[in-house]
Amino acid sequence: MRIGAKKDAMHIVICIKQVPDSAQIRVHPVTNTIMRQGVPTIINPYDLFALEEALRLRDAHGGEVTVLTMGPPMAEDALRKALTYGADRAVLLTDRCFAGSDTLATSFALSRAIVRIGETFGAPDIVFAGKQTIDGDTAQVGPGIAKRLGLLQFTYVAKIDSIDVDAREITVKRRSEGGTQMLKSRLPCLVTMLEGTNEIRRGSLDDAMRAARSQIVKWSAAEAGIDDLNKCGLRGSPTVVKRVFAPTTRAEKATQIDMTDKTQHHLADELIAAIFTRQPALEHELAFDGGQ
Amino acid sequence: MSNANREAPPSAGRAGIKRELPEHFRDYRHVWVFIELERGEVHPVSFELLGEGRKLADKLGIQLAGIVLGPPGEATQHAIAEAFAYGADLVYLVEAPLLADYRNEPFTKAMTDLVNTHKPEILLLGATTLGRDLAGSVATTLLTGLTADCTELDVVDGSLAATRPTFGGSLLCTIYTLNYRPQMATVRPRVMAMPPRTDKPVGRVIRHKLSMTEEEIITKVLGFNLDRQSAKANLAYADIVVAGGLGLGSAENLQLVKNLARAIGAEYGCSRPLVQKGWMPADRQVGQTGKTIRPKLYIAAGISGAIQHRVGVEGADLIVAINTDPNAPIFDFAHLGVVTDAIRFLPALTEAFTRRLSPHSHDKLAS
Numbered sequence: 001m002r003i004g005a006k007k008d009a010m011h012i013v014i015c016i017k018q019v020p021d022s023a024q025i026r027v028h029p030v031t032n033t034i035m036r037q038g039v040p041t042i043i044n045p046y047d048l049f050a051l052e053e054a055l056r057l058r059d060a061h062g063g064e065v066t067v068l069t070m071g072p073p074m075a076e077d078a079l080r081k082a083l084t085y086g087a088d089r090a091v092l093l094t095d096r097c098f099a100g101s102d103t104l105a106t107s108f109a110l111s112r113a114i115v116r117i118g119e120t121f122g123a124p125d126i127v128f129a130g131k132q133t134i135d136g137d138t139a140q141v142g143p144g145i146a147k148r149l150g151l152l153q154f155t156y157v158a159k160i161d162s163i164d165v166d167a168r169e170i171t172v173k174r175r176s177e178g179g180t181q182m183l184k185s186r187l188p189c190l191v192t193m194l195e196g197t198n199e200i201r202r203g204s205l206d207d208a209m210r211a212a213r214s215q216i217v218k219w220s221a222a223e224a225g226i227d228d229l230n231k232c233g234l235r236g237s238p239t240v241v242k243r244v245f246a247p248t249t250r251a252e253k254a255t256q257i258d259m260t261d262k263t264q265h266h267l268a269d270e271l272i273a274a275i276f277t278r279q280p281a282l283e284h285e286l287a288f289d290g291g292q
Numbered sequence: 293m294s295n296a297n298r299e300a301p302p303s304a305g306r307a308g309i310k311r312e313l314p315e316h317f318r319d320y321r322h323v324w325v326f327i328e329l330e331r332g333e334v335h336p337v338s339f340e341l342l343g344e345g346r347k348l349a350d351k352l353g354i355q356l357a358g359i360v361l362g363p364p365g366e367a368t369q370h371a372i373a374e375a376f377a378y379g380a381d382l383v384y385l386v387e388a389p390l391l392a393d394y395r396n397e398p399f400t401k402a403m404t405d406l407v408n409t410h411k412p413e414i415l416l417l418g419a420t421t422l423g424r425d426l427a428g429s430v431a432t433t434l435l436t437g438l439t440a441d442c443t444e445l446d447v448v449d450g451s452l453a454a455t456r457p458t459f460g461g462s463l464l465c466t467i468y469t470l471n472y473r474p475q476m477a478t479v480r481p482r483v484m485a486m487p488p489r490t491d492k493p494v495g496r497v498i499r500h501k502l503s504m505t506e507e508e509i510i511t512k513v514l515g516f517n518l519d520r521q522s523a524k525a526n527l528a529y530a531d532i533v534v535a536g537g538l539g540l541g542s543a544e545n546l547q548l549v550k551n552l553a554r555a556i557g558a559e560y561g562c563s564r565p566l567v568q569k570g571w572m573p574a575d576r577q578v579g580q581t582g583k584t585i586r587p588k589l590y591i592a593a594g595i596s597g598a599i600q601h602r603v604g605v606e607g608a609d610l611i612v613a614i615n616t617d618p619n620a621p622i623f624d625f626a627h628l629g630v631v632t633d634a635i636r637f638l639p640a641l642t643e644a645f646t647r648r649l650s651p652h653s654h655d656k657l658a659s
Contacts, residue, residue, distance in 0.1 A: 020459075107432060135459060137581060138440035143396075143428025152510055153396050155425045171514065176394065176421050177330060182514040183395075195574055238437035238472040244458065244465045247599060254613060254622075254629030264637050267630060268644035271612065274628055275589065279610050282588055285531070286556055287649050 008165035009063035011121065012054045013114055014087070014128040015145065016047040016069050018078035019135045043078045046130030048200040049193040053160065054128050055086050055201065061165060064088040066117055066124070070098060070109055076216055083211035084203040090214065091117060095221040100234035103136070107144025108231045113224045114149060125165060127190045131156060139192070146190035154183065155192045163187070313471065320473035323349040324384070324412040326403070327358045327375050328422055330394055331516065332367040334374055336486065336529070337418030341479060342378040343487030344445050345416055351447045354413065355381040361402050363392040376492045383495070384410060388502040393513045394422050400429040401504050407434060409500065412474045414452050416445075419478035431476050437469030438476040441580070443483055443603055452477065457580050457603050464603075482528045482584045482607065527576065527583040532558035532590075533608075535578045536566065539594020539615060539634050543571040548638040549593060555642045556649070561585075563595045579604035593634035597622025614638075 067082040070093040079090035132139035146153035156175040168187045276283040325345045328335040349356040358375030362368035386402040417423040431438035444455040452475040458465040469475040536549040553560035561578040579601040586607035613626035
C-alpha cells in the first residue's frame with residue numbers, strides 16, 4: 001500500500017470506459033444496424049488525458065490510483081491496459097442489471113462503486129473522468145457522478161495548477177467559451193480533463209508485468225453495495241431510445257464540374273463561376289471582404 | 293418539490309413504456325430556454341434555441357420563457373431584452389452579484405430552484421462548456437432525463453422527441469423522457485438556424501431570489517484569461533469555411549487549405565482524422581464531434597464525408613467537394629463536386645479566386 005507512505009499522499013479514482021474504436025465502426029448498408037463484429041475496443045481516448053493527470057499527481061504526491069469502469073466482463077481488457085500505464089488498482093463493476101443504463105443510471109452505479117472503493121481502499125481526494133466518450137459524446141456522466149457524491153465539479157480542465165493535500169486546496173484552469181477561468185476550490189472534487197493537456201506515458205516493463213499478474217477487483221451490483229435496482233439499467237434511466245436510423249440522403253447528388261479536356265486552371269474558373277451563379281451575393285461580399 | 297417524490301420510480305417496469313405521467317409531474321408546463329450570459333455576452337446559441345423553443349411551444353400551445361441568471365447591471369438587462377426580441381413570451385430572472393462569473397454551485401442552485409418552483413415541461417440549454425457543465429448537474433439534481441447534442445427537436449404525442457447522432461455519428465437516434473419532468477436537452481451552437489430578431493418591448497419578467505450567499509460557495513474565481521483574438525478559431529460563425537481531409541496526404545499540404553482560406557477571407561478547418569493524427573488542433577475540427585458550421589460557402593478538400601462530418605456541415609448554404617473518388621459519400625450531400633486531386637487543384641483555385649476578386653479585374657468588368 002502506498003497510501004500513507006508520504007504525508008500528503010493521495011488516493012485518486014479515475015473512471016474510464018471501454019469503447020469501440022470508432023474509426024472501425026461500419027453501418028450495415030441494408031439493415032442500418034451497427035456492425036460490431038470484429039471491431040476492436042480501446043480505452044475512450046479522452047480518458048487517457050485524465051489517467052495521465054492522475055498518474056502524475058500520484059508520482060508527485062505519493063499515493064494510489066484506482067481505475068474504475070462499468071461494463072461487460074470484457075471491459076477487463078481496458079482496465080488491464082490502464083494498469084500497464086501504471087495505475088495501482090482496477091475495479092470492474094459488472095452486472096446484468098446495469099444493461100441499458102443511460103447517463104443518469106450510469107452515474108448512479110459509478111457513484112455507489114466510488115463510495116464502496118472509498119470504504120475499502122480509502123476515501124478518494126480526486127475523482128477523474130474524461131471530457132466525454134467517443135461513442136456517447138454526452139459529457140454528462142462526470143457531472144452526474146459529482147452531483148451524486150456531493151463533490152465539487154470542474155469540467156474541461158486544461159491544467160491543475162496546484163494541489164495542497166493537507167490544506168485540502170486545489171487551483172485549476174478551466175476552459176470556457178472565449179477564455180480560461182482560474183478557479184480555487186476544495187478537495188475532494190471531480191475533474192474532467194480537456195484533450196491535449198498531456199500525453200499518456202509509455203508504461204514501464206515493470207508495470208506491464210504487474211498488470212498481467214494483477215487481480216482485477218470485480219464487483220456485482222450487490223458487492224458494490226447497490227441494493228436499489230430501480231435506479232439501475234433501463235429501469236433507472238429516464239431517457240428512452242425509441243428509434244435508431246440512418247440519415248436520409250439528399251434527393252440529388254452533387255453537380256459535377258465536367259473535367260473533360262480541362263486544365264486545373266480552367267476547372268478552377270468553372271467552379272468559381274458555378275459558385276457565384278448559385279450564390280450571387282457571395283461575389284460581391286468576397287470582393288470587399290476577401291482577397292487580403 | 294421534495295427529492296423523495298422525484299426518487300419514486302415510474303408506476304411499474306421499464307421507464308420506457310409510456311404510462312400515465314406521474315401525478316406530481318402533470319402541472320409541469322411551458323418551454324424554457326437558458327439564456328447563456330457569460331462575461332457580459334449572451335452566447336448566440338441561446339437565440340438559436342429560442343427559435344427552436346418557439347416552434348415547440350407553438351406546437352404544444354404553451355409559452356416560451358427565457359431563463360436569465362446574472363449579476364445586476366446592464367448586461368443582464370440586455371440579455372432580458374434580447375430574449376424577448378428573439379421570441380420569448382416571458383423571462384424568469386435570478387439576479388445576484390454572485391452570478392457574475394460562471395460557477396457550477398450557484399448556477400445549479402439557481403436553475404434547480406427555478407425548475408422546482410415554476411415547473412417547466414421542457415428545458416433547453418446550449419451544448420457549450422458552460423451549458424454542458426450546468427445541464428449535467430441540474431439533470432442529476434432533478435433526477436430527470438437529459439439528451440445531449442441534439443440535431444433535431446420535435447413534439448411527438450405531446451412529448452419532446454430529441455434526435456441526436458449516436459455511435460460516433462454513424463447513425464441517428466430519437467430519445468424521449470416520458471415519465472419525468474422537465475424533459476432536458478442540449479444543442480450545439482450553429483446546429484439550429486438563427487431566428488429573425490424583432491424589436492419588441494420587454495414583457496413579463498418573473499424574479500426569483502437566489503437563496504445562497506458567497507460564504508456558502510466553496511469555489512472562488514481567481515481570474516480569467518481571454519483567448520488571444522489571433523489564436524481563436526471562429527469556425528462556427530464564419531461565412532466561408534475551407535477544410536481539408538486525409539486526401540491532402542500530409543500535414544504540410546494543409547498549407548494549401550490555409551492559402552485558399554486567406555485568399556477568400558475564410559476560416560480554415562479539417563476533418564476528424566486529421567485532429568487524431570495531430571495535424572491540426574482540436575478547435576479546428578469541422579463536424580458533429582467538432583464544430584458545427586452553417587457558412588454561406590463550405591469547400592471540403594480531400595474529405596470523404598463520414599456521417600458525423602455531414603451532420604456538422606449540412607447547414608451550409610453551398611457545399612463544394614473536391615475529391616479524387618467519384619463515389620466518396622461527400623458527393624451525396626455536396627451541391628457542387630470536382631473529381632480531382634485537391635493537392636493539385638487547391639493552388640489553381642486559390643489563384644483563380646485571387647484573379648477574379650482583385651480590384652483590377654473589377655475595373656475591367658466595369659469598363
